[in-house]
Each structure stands twice: as structure tokens, then as C-alpha cells.
Amino acid sequence: EPEVTQTPSHQVTQMGQEVILRCVPISNHLYFYWYRQILGQKVEFLVSFYNNEISEKSEIFDDQFSVERPDGSNFTLKIRSTKLEDSAMYFCASSLLRENQPQHFGDGTRLSIL
Amino acid sequence: AQTVTQSQPEMSVQEAETVTLSCTYDTSESDYYLFWYKQPPSRQMILVIRQEAYKQQNATENRFSVNFQKAAKSFSLKISDSQLGDAAMYFCAYRTLRGSQGNLIFGKGTKLSVKP
Numbered sequence: 363e364p365e366v367t368q369t370p371s372h373q374v375t376q377m378g379q380e381v382i383l384r385c386v387p388i389s390n391h392l393y394f395y396w397y398r399q400i401l402g403q404k405v406e407f408l409v410s411f412y413n414n415e416i417s418e419k420s421e422i423f424d425d426q427f428s429v430e431r432p433d434g435s436n437f438t439l440k441i442r443s444t445k446l447e448d449s450a451m452y453f454c455a456s457s458l459l460r461e462n463q464p465q466h467f468g469d470g471t472r473l474s475i476l
Numbered sequence: 477a478q479t480v481t482q483s484q485p486e487m488s489v490q491e492a493e494t495v496t497l498s499c500t501y502d503t504s505e506s507d508y509y510l511f512w513y514k515q516p517p518s519r520q521m522i523l524v525i526r527q528e529a530y531k532q533q534n535a536t537e538n539r540f541s542v543n544f545q546k547a548a549k550s551f552s553l554k555i556s557d558s559q560l561g562d563a564a565m566y567f568c569a570y571r572t573l574r575g576s577q578g579n580l581i582f583g584k585g586t587k588l589s590v591k592p
Contacts, residue, residue, distance in 0.1 A: 404585075418578070464523040467521040
């Protein structure tokens with residue numbers, strides 16, 4: 363069964379550095395999402411992406427964050443200047459349609475900011 | 477804004493027994509989707525079951541079933557004949573049908589342990 367894949371599984375970065383988290387959604391899916399989960403807290407929505415543009419974003423997704431679909435397969439989340447509080451698990455998800463189709467999640471990338 | 481609450485941080489069940497995980501939510505909308513996702517240790521979240529709010533019939537997937545009480549805004553998950561492989565974090569999630577908002581709103585999760 364097709365899966366959403368995320369790389370790397372663990373990223374350690376110095377505070378203030380830029381980081382790019384990568385995701386390969388399921389190939390025929392049209393909607394893409396990023397979520398994050400700070401240790402011990404809820405999974406929180408960051409951003410959704412459709413038709414090469416952001417369709418919705420949360421208040422967490424400020425100017426330090428950006429998303430891109432640089433080619434037909436990858437979907438990336440960039441954090442421009444990381445802060446300690448950006449340490450979290452970041453999950454990518456994709457779905458075929460928005461309505462009643464479920465979102466399929468990747469294994470996540472654990473981001474640790476030092 | 478919608479919220480999802482899972483009041484049980486941890487639950488434990490004996491293998492082959494039945495366990496019910498609780499979830500309540502708050503919304504002013506009449507149409508929406510509800511989901512239960514399972515996240516085994518160090519693995520991705522997997523959809524367990526989903527419920528459309530306009531359907532009165534409770535969703536069922538093999539050993540997994542829900543008790544959807546729309547008026548009470550309750551959406552509990554029942555796992556029958558629990559197996560060791562059911563041990564995982566379980567997340568309840570809500571999704572609106574309104575506008576372009578396709579994002580999921582999650583509860584904090586319930587960690588389920590299964591004892592042999």
C-alpha cells in the first residue's frame with residue numbers, strides 16, 4: 363500500500379539555523395498537510411496546500427515557516443530561523459480529496475533545536 | 477473554534493477483553509467528520525475509523541466500533557477482543573466540512589496498553 367514518506371526521521375539543528383523537512387506524499391493525492399506535535403501536547407495543524415498554493419494555515423504558521431512543492435513528488439516545510447520552541451515531531455499528511463477521504467500520515471520527523 | 481477532548485491519558489486492557497476510549501468535542505456546526513487514528517510506537521498515524529455526522533448509524537470496522545452521540549457531542553471508540561497489536565496512542569480528531577478547511581483538530585490522545 364502506498365505510504366507518505368518523510369525524511370529525515372530525526373533532525374538536530376542549532377537555534378537560528380534554517381531547516382527543511384521533506385515529505386513525499388502519496389502520488390495521486392491532491393491535498394497536502396503539515397502538523398506538529400510538541401512533546402506531551404496535542405497534534406496541531408500547521409498548513410494545508412492544494413493546487414500549488416496554501417489553502418489554509420494556523421496561527422502557528424508565521425513568517426518563519428514556508429511550504430513548497432518544488433517538483434511533482436516532494437512537499438517541503440522550511441523553518442527559516444529555528445527557535446527552541448520549534449522542537450517537535452512534524453507530520454506530513456496527504457489526501458486524495460478534501461471531503462470524505464482520510465488523510466494519510468507519514469512517520470514524522472523529530473526536530474530537535476539546540 | 478472547535479475543540480476535541482480525550483479525558484483518559486492512559487488506558488489498559490487485558491488481551492481479548494473490550495475497552496472503550498472516550499472523546500468529546502465542541503462545535504456549533506451540524507455537519508462534520510470524526511475520526512479515530514492509531515499511532516503505534518515510532519510509527520505513523522493510521523486511520524482506524526471515521527464517522528460522518530449526518531449518519532445516525534455508528535461506524536464499525538471489524539473489531540473497532542464507535543458510539544456516536546451527536547447531541548452529547550461524544551464519539552467513543554470501542555475495541556473488542558483486544559490484541560497485543562492494538563497497543564498504541566489513539567487520537568480522536570474532528571474535521572469541518574465548511575469552506576476550504578480540511579485540517580484535522582486532534583485531541584491529546586489516549587495511550588492504550590494491552591496486557592497479555
